[in-house]
Amino acid sequence: MNAILVNNISKHFNLSKGKKHKNLNSVSNFSSGVVRAVENVSFSVKKGEIFGFLGPNGAGKTTTIRMMTGVLKPTTGSIEIFGEDIWKKPILVKQITGNVPEEANVYIELTGWQNLILMGEIYGVPKEEREFRAESLLKKFELYEKRDLKSRKYSKGMKQRLLLCLALMSNPKILFLDEPTSGLDVQSSRIIKQLIKEYNKLGTTIFLTTHDMDVANELCHRIAIINKGKIIRLDTPEKLKLLTQEYQAIDCVFTDKIDTEEIERFKSVTEVQEIKGGVHVIVKDVHKALIDIIEFSKSHNYEFKQINTHQPTLEDAFLKIIERGAEN
Amino acid sequence: MLKIKNNDEIAGVAKMSTQLKRSFILAKKDLRIYYNKPPVIIQGLIFPIILFVAFTIGRQIQAYQLVSGLMAMVLFLTTTSISPIIFPWETMRKTMERLITCPISLKTLLLGSIWSSFIYGLIFSIIPLILGLTFLSLEITFSFLIIIIGMMIAALVFASVSLILSVPPYDTPGSTMVLTLLIKFPLLFISPLFIPISSLPISVISPLTYIIDIINFGLGQESAFGDYGLLLDFTVLIMIGFGCLFLAFALHNKTLEKRFRG
Numbered sequence: 001m002n003a004i005l006v007n008n009i010s011k012h013f014n015l016s017k018g019k020k021h022k023n024l025n026s027v028s029n030f031s032s033g034v035v036r037a038v039e040n041v042s043f044s045v046k047k048g049e050i051f052g053f054l055g056p057n058g059a060g061k062t063t064t065i066r067m068m069t070g071v072l073k074p075t076t077g078s079i080e081i082f083g084e085d086i087w088k089k090p091i092l093v094k095q096i097t098g099n100v101p102e103e104a105n106v107y108i109e110l111t112g113w114q115n116l117i118l119m120g121e122i123y124g125v126p127k128e129e130r131e132f133r134a135e136s137l138l139k140k141f142e143l144y145e146k147r148d149l150k151s152r153k154y155s156k157g158m159k160q161r162l163l164l165c166l167a168l169m170s171n172p173k174i175l176f177l178d179e180p181t182s183g184l185d186v187q188s189s190r191i192i193k194q195l196i197k198e199y200n201k202l203g204t205t206i207f208l209t210t211h212d213m214d215v216a217n218e219l220c221h222r223i224a225i226i227n228k229g230k231i232i233r234l235d236t237p238e239k240l241k242l243l244t245q246e247y248q249a250i251d252c253v254f255t256d257k258i259d260t261e262e263i264e265r266f267k268s269v270t271e272v273q274e275i276k277g278g279v280h281v282i283v284k285d286v287h288k289a290l291i292d293i294i295e296f297s298k299s300h301n302y303e304f305k306q307i308n309t310h311q312p313t314l315e316d317a318f319l320k321i322i323e324r325g326a327e328n
Numbered sequence: 329m330l331k332i333k334n335n336d337e338i339a340g341v342a343k344m345s346t347q348l349k350r351s352f353i354l355a356k357k358d359l360r361i362y363y364n365k366p367p368v369i370i371q372g373l374i375f376p377i378i379l380f381v382a383f384t385i386g387r388q389i390q391a392y393q394l395v396s397g398l399m400a401m402v403l404f405l406t407t408t409s410i411s412p413i414i415f416p417w418e419t420m421r422k423t424m425e426r427l428i429t430c431p432i433s434l435k436t437l438l439l440g441s442i443w444s445s446f447i448y449g450l451i452f453s454i455i456p457l458i459l460g461l462t463f464l465s466l467e468i469t470f471s472f473l474i475i476i477i478g479m480m481i482a483a484l485v486f487a488s489v490s491l492i493l494s495v496p497p498y499d500t501p502g503s504t505m506v507l508t509l510l511i512k513f514p515l516l517f518i519s520p521l522f523i524p525i526s527s528l529p530i531s532v533i534s535p536l537t538y539i540i541d542i543i544n545f546g547l548g549q550e551s552a553f554g555d556y557g558l559l560l561d562f563t564v565l566i567m568i569g570f571g572c573l574f575l576a577f578a579l580h581n582k583t584l585e586k587r588f589r590g
Contacts (some may be wrong), residue, residue, distance in 0.1 A: 069429045071588050091347075095431040105422040121353045122430050166426070176429075219548045289566065 002080075003174055003205040004045035009077030011063050013040040041077075045203040045207055050200050052220035054318060057227035060229040061209040062133075064101055065178050068207070069099045075180065081174060095123065098167030102209075106162050108152035112143055115151060115162060115167055123170035137165040142191060147237040157188025164192060168199070175199065177208040181215050193219060213315040223314075225321050226294040233321050240317040247312035248286050252293060253278035253304040266292045274322065277305065286311075347436045354432070354440025359447060362410050362417065367505050371512075372409030372452065376402045379516065390520045395523040396543035397461035399453050399479070400536050407449030407483050408490035408512060411441045412504045419499040419587045434584060435577055438491055442573075444485035446480075452480060471546055474558070478542030481562065485535055485569035491576035497586040525552035538565050 013035040038060040045051040055061050066072040070078050070090045079086045106115050120130030137143040141161040146154065151162060160180070167175060180196070181189040196219055200206050203321060210216050216223055217237050226236040233240060253275075261277055264272045266306045268288035273280040283289035286309055297304060362368055380398055389397075418424035427437065458477070493508045519536035520528045525544075531537040536559040542550050551557025 066425075066588060070427050071425055091431045094429060097429070099426070099429040100421075101425040101429070102421045104426045107357070107361060107423055108421070115527060118353070118357055119430075122350055122432065124350070124431075163426075317419055 001047045002044045002205060003047040003049070003082060004051075005080040006041060006043050006064075006068065007078045007080070008040050008042050009038060009064070009067055009079060010036065010040055011067060012058075012075045014027060037229055038067070040073075041226070041229075041231055043224055043231060043234060045205060046206055048200070048203055049221045050196070050206040050208065052150060052216040052223040053207070053226060054211065054213075054216050054223050055209075055226040056211065056322065059226045061211075061226060062178055063229075064226070065176055065207070065209055066101075069101075069176050070094055071098065071101075086292040095170070095177060097171045098164045098170060098172035098174070098327065099176045100160075100167045100178060100180055102182070104163055106151045106154075106159055106166065108150065111148050112138060112151050112154070112162050112165075113147040116165055119166045120168045122199050125170060132170070133169055134165075137168055140195060141165050155188075156183065156186070157185045160184055161188055161191060164195070174205045175206065177206065179210055179212075180208060181210070181212060212282050213313065213318060217314040226316060227233065227322050232324075237314050240321070241312045241314060244312040244316045244320045247310070247316040248279045248283050249310040250283055250286065250289055250293065251275065251278065251306070251308045251310070252281065252297075252304065253306040254297070255305050258300070258302055262296060266296075268292055348439070350432050351436045351439035352443060354437060355443035355447065357564075358410065358414055358440060358444035361535070362414060362444070363448060365417070365501075367501050368448075370408045371508070372406040372448070376405045376452075379422065381404075387522070388449060388541070391460065391533045392544060392547040392549055393522050393524075395456055396455040396540050396547065397520075398460075399543055400482070400519070400540045401516065401521055402456055403449050403453035403479060403482055403539065404486050404516070404536055405512070406452045407486035408443045408493065408508065410444040410448050411447075411487060411490035412493040412508045414441050414444075415494040415587075416498045416501045416504045419497070420501065425588060428448065428588075434581060438576060438580060439495070442484065442487040442490060445490055446483045449483045449486060449573045450479060453483075455536055463585050465492060473541055475546035478539055478561070478565075482535070482539035483567070484541075485565050488533070488569050488572035492572055492579065495576065495579040495583055497583045499587065535565060535568050539579050 003262070015033045015035060041060075041064060043167055046070060053061050053064065063072060067074045068086065070086050070093070070300065073087060081093045084093050099119050106112075110118065116134035116137065117130060129289075135144070138147050141164065143158060143161055143165070146158065151159060154162060155277075164177075164180065167177075175196075177196070179264065181192055184192070193215065196206060196208075206219075206300055208215075208219070217258065220237060222234065222236055223240060225240075226232070233243075239254065259280070260272050260274060263269060263279060263281060268285045269292070271282040281289060281293065290309070296302075376398075379401060383397070384394065397443060415424070418427065475552075493511060494504060496504070496507065498504050512543045515534050515536065518528070518530050519534040520531045521536070522542055525537060525541060541557060545551050545558055545561075551561070553560045
């Protein structure tokens with residue numbers, strides 16, 4: 001079952017005279033004062049899935065998530081959340097979704113506890129239930145000790161954790177997270193990632209935008225890569241990584257200087273680069289190349305000091321896909 | 329695991345009564361957060377004191393004019409002080425987007441702003457009435473109720489006027505303050521504050537004139553608009569109120585998106 005169905009959405013902004021769009025350089029099309037921030041984007045997110053939206057700055061990630069959360073109205077297309085059109089029944093849809101916008105803030109004049117109670121009231125959570133939820137969320141996100149502190153005194157990481165608590169106060173079926181770990185300290189980032197996984201296991205569908213490859217790789221079941229307002233790839237992280245086989249490599253450091261020419265002749269090897277004390281070997285097939293290099297070292301009595309294999313990362317895949325997109 | 333709401337409960341959130349209740353929650357939040365913000369203190373409390381001194385010093389003013397003028401001015405300035413800063417303040421502090429994604433309509437959001445302005449204005453405008461009754465030996469000869477009803481309606485009207493002042497999608501409260509002063513001061517200057525209404529014919533275009541007339545009436549004076557003056561006062565105020573309210577709904581609907589662009 002689809003939790004989210006995005007059908008051919010576009011968002012165009014009309015710019016007034018003399019005004020500049022912050023991300024003008026990266027949008028796909030700018031003519032006659034119209035910025036095409038998102039163009040004909042379609043995808044679906046399955047119930048219980050963690051779906052990542054990956055792209056460089058200004059690619060259209062935030063504009064897309066804003067259309068999906070009822071902040072910006074699409075110029076064309078439609079968005080359904082659990083079968084309901086967000087722009088036809090916005091209040092119903094918003095009741096079952098939680099949202100952490102990218103640049104959002106909590107009410108710094110209120111304490112952490114007051115912020116949560118306010119959110120519970122807005123979502124119509126009954127008094128006893130909202131106090132129970134506020135307490136359990138603050139404990140989970142390691143903020144309970146600071147619950148009576150005005151949130152202006154919270155660190156950025158604490159504020160971000162509180163924002164996530166606010167989004168979870170209504171026990172949403174879908175969570176929208178725009179760059180949830182951007183610029184956070186290691187502890188906050190770890191807590192947030194851990195709890196995203198935990199809530200997903202409990203059945204919450206999660207849609208997140210990020211430019212952090214580790215977050216996307218660690219959390220997402222599927223990833224859409226967006227650039228210049230268009231989706232250019234949509235697949236699992238593993239399959240995306242397979243697109244960049246050329247990033248497979250083996251680093252070998254030997255006790256003695258070796259002859260690299262022989263390694264270059266192996267069929268399993270694409271390229272050999274000399275590094276300090278050894279070689280960086282770009283390979284077509286890691287398994288075969290490893291056997292070849294080990295045989296080579298045995299036959300020449302070379303002694304390994306160190307050997308490491310490198311698999312392509314999501315970052316490699318992302319850069320390659322963006323690069324190909326630019327070439328096209 | 330936390331309970332998931334059933335569908336009937338979710339379906340009820342769009343009901344008018346639920347949205348009205350949520351507008352009161354927003355009003356409580358607005359009052360708690362914005363009552364002591366510098367622009368609210370300056371426009372809502374300091375300006376009325378300064379203007380009162382400027383208008384009254386060295387002039388022969390009757391006691392009832394002093395009370396009605398001061399009440400109307402305080403009501404107007406305090407009621408219109410809080411609402412215009414909420415939107416730019418929330419845009420600037422990045423809390424607006426979070427609020428927009430909550431299950432509340434734009435009308436609910438605006439109503440919340442109206443209730444907070446209404447309560448804030450009413451509390452402070454009662455003070456001159458109490459002072460007048462205590463120190464100026466004023467007697468309420470006709471009806472205290474008329475004054476209270478008039479004040480409540482006027483507070484709602486001024487709150488609706490102030491919603492229009494918050495339409496431009498600024499993210500700096502200072503910009504909104506300048507704009508509101510450009511509109512509020514001329515309105516004050518064409519209003520019959522501390523003078524007979526008949527001596528300032530242009531004052532018929534100011535909503536303040538009608539609440540001043542209502543308060544004067546409540547304090548035992550004749551209405552400046554004749555036998556049916558009171559009816560006229562209430563009718564004009566209600567018409568201005570509804571007009572501003574619907575205009576504010578329409579204009580905010582148009583400008584809201586601009587607060588979240590690039």
